[in-house]
Amino acid sequence: MMSLNIILGMFGPWQIALIVVVVLLLFGGKKIPELMRGLGSGIKEFKDASKDEEEDNAKIDDKK
Numbered sequence: 001m002m003s004l005n006i007i008l009g010m011f012g013p014w015q016i017a018l019i020v021v022v023v024l025l026l027f028g029g030k031k032i033p034e035l036m037r038g039l040g041s042g043i044k045e046f047k048d049a050s051k052d053e054e055e056d057n058a059k060i061d062d063k064k
Contacts, residue, residue, distance in 0.1 A: 011019075027035065 023032070
């Protein structure tokens with residue numbers, strides 16, 4: 001049953017803990033905040049770009 005959960009992609013607390021430990025071992029404690037900052041700025045840029053796209057579409061619709 002446990003292998004079926006892994007195959008289906010459902011993570012339990014032990015799998016999440018194992019992933020966290022592996023990430024800490026690979027990147028180290030100092031690198032993780034830097035990676036998260038980069039991820040956050042990327043998400044912010046994506047949101048800003050999608051908002052700009054929506055505003056542009058609204059302006060085009062208003063002109064029609």
